[in-house]
Amino acid sequence: MRHALIFAAGLGERMRPLTNHTAKPLLSVGGKPLIEWHLEKLASIDVRYVVINTSHLADQFPDALGDGSRWGLRIRYAYEGPTPLETGGGMLNALPLLGPEPFIAVSADIYSDYDYATLPLQPAGLAHLVMVPNPDWHASGDFVLNEGQLSEDGEGQRLTFGNIGVYRPEFLQGQTPGRFKLLPLYQQAMQARQLSGERYDGFWRNLGNPAQLNELDAHLRGS
Template sequence: MKAMILAAGKGERMRPLTLATPKPLLRAAGKPLISYHLDHLRQAGIREVVINHAWLGDQIEETLGNGEQFGLSIQYSREGEPLETAGGIVRALPLLADDKSDWILVINGDIWSDFDLSRLTPPADSDALLVVTDNPPHHPEGDFHLTDRGWLIGDGPDKLTFSGISLLHRRLFEGLTDQAGKLGPVLRKAMAEGRVKGLYHPGQWVDVGTPERLQALDRKLGNRESESHGGQ
């Protein structure tokens, strides 16, 4: 299975940090945010990764190269003018084409999580598997309801937040172009047809959307790093 990291956003909520640095290269505990995803993908057995980019994308390519330093093979989907999330995936599909699997592991570039990606296995009876987690303070209403039988639906009590980590089947994007817009409506349509499953993650997850949240993550990971060294 191949993976795709969505990294084409301008990071406007992160300004002024993103005026000269693309958001995926902002650092937490000394490492670019996107490096955590690459490490987790390798640990989960993924070897081929596609990264889409637009804003300051050359910096991403210069920093990550062909992926060899991470034990991966990285290809780039260059958008120029950033597409929305579903459109970006559609644009990258030729790079993601793989005879071995019609499933793609997709990760938003602006999150951090300790979720174990090896937990993701393609469900036999749906077109998507989304990782959901507890609602953060800045998003108390959540996104989707996870039923007792593991299905995700657009509305319902006790909604959870979509983590930005998912397995998506190519069928989701049939008939769509790179002007398809955001991924949310595509997922909601599939949910209405009973084609989306959910997996709850009780662990750590951060939507690194503002400088304040980046600083908090930097402190958290820095403390964790110092504790691990202290215990050796």
């Protein structure tokens, strides 16, 4: 049984005023909360156990999503406290709930038609990341993809991390609980050639502000 983590603890500052009273992953797009699109996709590939990390307006998540049974899922919530722990600290905080096997991790504030079923059950290294063509707002990209391996520099395609990946728990080995980003761990894994990746050219959107949310809503409604 595959497990998954959904990052949902952000403050949604650029999405204000919408996020003053509604957690960003619970904003409606295409007729349902954004996070529901992820839950449905995960359930469709036989993921049955999902951890959602929370911070800002955390109480709204169990009220809106319950225990996950309506999707055939079991949802557990990993509360980070009033201040989000960043991606690294949030993943480490959720790790005790995720079990010993590799798990899928996805950010709640993206939307994509990427098929989660194509993610490797066992990444070749410590983690496997889905990379996308660089959007206008991030033209320089994040990492270089060359023959399935990611690096900071060198020959190959410079792409943007699409916030979809598979991680082994060992990826976080030796980390101390608290606030920290995943970037230094990606850098360490790349130096050890333990970070694989793939390019995805399909529909993918990062939802950072109300205009992007409205654009996606119109797309999903076919208007």
